[in-house]
Amino acid sequence: EDTLGAFAVLVSENDGVNPIVRTDVIGRHTIGSGASPQAVMTAIVTNPLDRVGISLKDIDRFAPELQNPEITVPAGAGNVPEANYKMIAALGVKRGDLERKELLSFVAEHGMPGYAPTQGHIPSGVPFLGAGRDMILEGSIKNFMLIGKGSLFLARLTNLFDGISIVVEKNPGLEAEQVGGVSADEVRRLIAEAMRELAQTLA
Incomplete structure (x- = not known):
C-alpha cells in the first residue's frame, strides 16, 4: 500500500448548527476490561x-476500523x-437489543464498507x-x-489493547444560556450599561 495518511479535526464552540460531540457517551477500554474482541467491543x-x-439500534452508523478490504483481504x-460490525451485532443479539435474524440486516443498515488506508489509527473511525x-x-x-x-505499537510493548469511542449527533439548536433565571445576553447587556454609567461618572 503506497499511501501516507493523516487527519486533523477542529472541535469548536457549539454554533447551533453543526453536529455535537456527546461528552457523556464516551467509551474507553481500560486495563481491566479484558483483551478479547468481545470484551473490547463491550467496553x-x-x-x-x-x-x-x-x-x-439508536445509533444510525458505527464507524470502527474502516480498512479497505481490497487491501486487507x-x-x-x-x-x-x-x-467489527458482526461483533457489534452479535453483542446486540446477546444483550437482547436484536433478534438473531436481524444480525445481517443490522450490519447492512448500521455499517459501511471499508475505504481507508490501513496504517495505525488512521482507519479507526475518523475517516467517517x-x-x-x-x-x-x-x-x-x-x-x-x-x-x-x-x-x-501498544500491543507489542504490553500485550494490551487500547480503544475509545465517541458519539456525534444532530445539533438540537442553541438555547438561551440561563444565569440565575436571566439569559447570558441580558447579563452582558447589564454589564455594558453599568460600565457606560461608570465611564460617564469618571468623565
Whole structure:
C-alpha cells in the first residue's frame, strides 16, 4: 500500500448548527476490561450506551476500523470493518437489543464498507467524521459512533489493547444560556450599561 495518511479535526464552540460531540457517551477500554474482541467491543461500544440508556439500534452508523478490504483481504487480514460490525451485532443479539435474524440486516443498515488506508489509527473511525457530519446536516442520519481501537505499537510493548469511542449527533439548536433565571445576553447587556454609567461618572 503506497499511501501516507493523516487527519486533523477542529472541535469548536457549539454554533447551533453543526453536529455535537456527546461528552457523556464516551467509551474507553481500560486495563481491566479484558483483551478479547468481545470484551473490547463491550467496553467501548455497549457500556457507554448503557450509561445513558441508548440501544445499539439508536445509533444510525458505527464507524470502527474502516480498512479497505481490497487491501486487507488479499493480505490475509480479512474484511476488518465487516468483522467489527458482526461483533457489534452479535453483542446486540446477546444483550437482547436484536433478534438473531436481524444480525445481517443490522450490519447492512448500521455499517459501511471499508475505504481507508490501513496504517495505525488512521482507519479507526475518523475517516467517517466528515461524511458523517454531512449526512447529519442533510438529515439522512441523526447520529454516529466513532470507534478507535487497536494499537500495534501498544500491543507489542504490553500485550494490551487500547480503544475509545465517541458519539456525534444532530445539533438540537442553541438555547438561551440561563444565569440565575436571566439569559447570558441580558447579563452582558447589564454589564455594558453599568460600565457606560461608570465611564460617564469618571468623565
